Amino acid sequence: xxxxxxxxxxxxxxxxxxxxxxxxxxxxxxxxxxxxxxxxxxxxxxxxxxxxxxxxxxxxxxxxxxxxxxxxxxxxxxxxxxxxxxxxxxxxxxxxxxxxxxxxxxxxxxxxxxxxxxxxxxxxxxxxxxxxxxxxxxxxxxxxxxxxxxxxxxxxxxxxxxxxxxxxxxxxxxxxxxxxxxxxxxxxxxxxxxxxxxxxxxxxxxxxxxxxxxxxxxxxxxxxxxxxxxx
Numbered sequence: 001x002x003x004x005x006x007x008x009x010x011x012x013x014x015x016x017x018x019x020x021x022x023x024x025x026x027x028x029x030x031x032x033x034x035x036x037x038x039x040x041x042x043x044x045x046x047x048x049x050x051x052x053x054x055x056x057x058x059x060x061x062x063x064x065x066x067x068x069x070x071x072x073x074x075x076x077x078x079x080x081x082x083x084x085x086x087x088x089x090x091x092x093x094x095x096x097x098x099x100x101x102x103x104x105x106x107x108x109x110x111x112x113x114x115x116x117x118x119x120x121x122x123x124x125x126x127x128x129x130x131x132x133x134x135x136x137x138x139x140x141x142x143x144x145x146x147x148x149x150x151x152x153x154x155x156x157x158x159x160x161x162x163x164x165x166x167x168x169x170x171x172x173x174x175x176x177x178x179x180x181x182x183x184x185x186x187x188x189x190x191x192x193x194x195x196x197x198x199x200x201x202x203x204x205x206x207x208x209x210x211x212x213x214x215x216x217x218x219x220x221x222x223x224x225x226x227x228x229x230x231x
Contacts, residue, residue, distance in 0.1 A: 076106050
């Protein structure tokens with residue numbers, strides 16, 4: 001049999017061992033919890049990423065079809081000034097506009113998160129809502145010379161029949177030929193979903209633009225509008 005002192009020593013040692021194990025286990029749990037918390041904190045928040053993506057701005061061109069002889073450049077410029085006064089409320093930035101007075105057409109280029117914001121801005125500013133709004137991508141803009149007429153030519157290729165990459169390649173072909181016909185292509189905009197391409201250029205007449213497109217790649221516009229630009 002063990003002595004009283006030995007039994008007491010064994011009891012004390014058992015308690016100490018148990019306490020050490022508890023402390024060690026608690027320490028391990030705390031350390032593991034700290035590591036996991038730090039790892040989670042370092043990860044990007046999925047909701048932040050989604051919100052940022054959803055709030056990204058895009059380029060849009062909205063078209064107003066007011067009818068032949070029913071619009072003047074000065075009136076559009078006045079309406080554009082009203083848009084600029086309201087645009088910040090809806091997170092829109094109107095960049096440029098083009099007017100074809102003869103055909104009564106107005107094209108507005110803007111940056112926005114969605115089409116609803118553009119419509120709300122127009123509605124509050126002057127009440128003239130667009131007939132169509134195109135989500136577009138653009139190319140690299142060239143400088144205006146101001147020495148010739150300004151044209152906006154429209155290609156309607158059909159939904160799914162054109163990509164921004166294809167238009168970029170065609171635009172380079174236009175640039176390679178334009179000097180022959182006295183044309184200066186300024187920029188272009190592509191709506192891939194609807195298959196619509198809009199090209200802005202300077203030229204002496206619309207025939208020069210058509211000849212350039214024909215020789216460069218053979219894709220002829222469905223219409224060529226003589227326009228006046230505003231910003």
